[in-house]
Each structure stands twice: as C-alpha cells, then as structure tokens.
Amino acid sequence: MFTGIIKDVGRVRGVTRRQGGLRLRVHYTNPKEFSNLSIDESVSINGVCQTVVALGDGWLEVDSVEETLTKTTLGSLQQGALVNLERAVRPMDRLGGHFVLGHVDCPATVESIREFSSSRELWIAFPDAFSPFIVTAGSITIDGISLTVARLEAELFAVAIIPFTFAHTTINELKPGSRVNLEFDILGKYVARQLQKTTTPAKTDSAINEAWLQQKGF
Numbered sequence: 141m142f143t144g145i146i147k148d149v150g151r152v153r154g155v156t157r158r159q160g161g162l163r164l165r166v167h168y169t170n171p172k173e174f175s176n177l178s179i180d181e182s183v184s185i186n187g188v189c190q191t192v193v194a195l196g197d198g199w200l201e202v203d204s205v206e207e208t209l210t211k212t213t214l215g216s217l218q219q220g221a222l223v224n225l226e227r228a229v230r231p232m233d234r235l236g237g238h239f240v241l242g243h244v245d246c247p248a249t250v251e252s253i254r255e256f257s258s259s260r261e262l263w264i265a266f267p268d269a270f271s272p273f274i275v276t277a278g279s280i281t282i283d284g285i286s287l288t289v290a291r292l293e294a295e296l297f298a299v300a301i302i303p304f305t306f307a308h309t310t311i312n313e314l315k316p317g318s319r320v321n322l323e324f325d326i327l328g329k330y331v332a333r334q335l336q337k338t339t340t341p342a343k344t345d346s347a348i349n350e351a352w353l354q355q356k357g358f
Contacts, residue, residue: 146284
C-alpha cells in the first residue's frame with residue numbers, strides 16, 4: 141500500500157522485452173530514501189505497484205507482465221523517461237495522501253493544462269464507466285500522485301497542481317495528449333460496489349417460478 145506522496149523522480153535506463161512482458165531498470169536520485177531497498181519489496185512506478193527483482197548501486201529493476209502492460213502506461217516507457225517513485229508505506233508512517241494500492245484502474249488522457257498565477261489546473265479525460273468512483277473534493281491518484289478532484293464534468297475532471305507538486309513530480313512533463321495512469325479511491329470503489337449489489341435483484345436458481353406454478357395447477 142502507498143500514500144500517493146512521491147518520494148523521488150527516477151529515470152528509465154533500461155527497457156527489455158521478455159516473452160510478452162517487460163523488464164524496466166529505473167535509476168533513482170534519492171539514495172537516502174532507497175538505501176535499504178530489498179529484492180521482493182513493492183515499489184510504485186508512476187502509480188503502478190511493482191515488485192523489485194534486481195538491485196544495484198542507484199538502480200532497481202522490475203518485471204511488468206502482460207496484464208500490467210494492458211492496463212497501464214508502463215509499456216510505453218522509453219529510455220530516459222522520468223517516472224514517479226514511492227516505496228510501500230510502513231505502519232508508523234504519516235499518511236500524507238490517501239490509501240493507494242498501486243492497482244491502476246485505467247489509463248487516461250490529459251485534455252488540457254490551464255496556468256494561473258499560483259497554480260495549474262490539469263484536466264483529464266477518463267472512461268465513463270469509472271464515473272461512479274469519482275466525486276468532487278474526493279481523492280484520486282494520477283501517475284502515483286495523490287491529488288484532489290477540483291472539478292468534475294461528464295468524462296472530464298480537473299485537479300489543482302501546487303508549485304511544489306509541479307516541481308517535484310513528473311506533472312511538469314505532461315502536456316495535452318499525454319497518457320497517465322488513474323487509480324480511483326478504493327473506499328469509493330467499495331461503496332459503489334455495495335450500492336450496486338443492493339440495487340441489483342439477486343439471481344435465484346430455484347425451479348419454482350410462475351410457469352412451474354401454473355403447470356402444477358396453482
């Protein structure tokens with residue numbers, strides 16, 4: 141589990157195709173944060189939970205399988221690309237963002253970026269199927285960054301980007317047309333699931349129905 145508070149911006153230094161999957165080598169710049177990283181530990185790369193399979197001086201490697209490449213933007217990463225990095229949260233850490241699993245729901249597209257005197261507004265176009273999971277002032281994860289939904293329209297939402305976030309994440313690399321990973325708030329997804337179950341008539345395998353009753357003379 142993660143919090144969506146980015147700890148470092150790394151750079152992709154290796155992209156190797158492996159039987160439909162992908163091995164990524166990422167160099168990090170914050171050795172203090174990653175000094176005691178170990179193999180088999182989880183790390184978030186652009187919001188995607190991945191398992192560390194190899195380590196070296198200032199770098200780590202992960203294997204992305206077909207399922208991950210289908211549902212995220214990791215498959216489009218090229219040599220030199222910048223990525224947001226976060227290690228898994230520890231029980232004693234402050235939860236500065238929100239509960240982030242690193243299980244991406246869908247890729248989405250940057251629609252526009254509006255600049256203001258002290259901030260930026262990032263508009264994202266997302267699939268309508270995910271509309272039940274997003275609310276104004278609710279939490280959302282974009283490329284691993286915990287953000288708050290500022291505005292919401294049909295298949296569009298906006299988040300406000302403060303200067304610190306712009307300077308210390310890959311948000312500053314985005315432009316209209318850029319693809320990003322979205323993870324909707326897990327609490328909202330559970331609530332939506334429960335509401336769906338309570339409003340959908342339960343299926344029954346019983347053989348007793350109107351036709352059966354008529355056949356029996358009722």
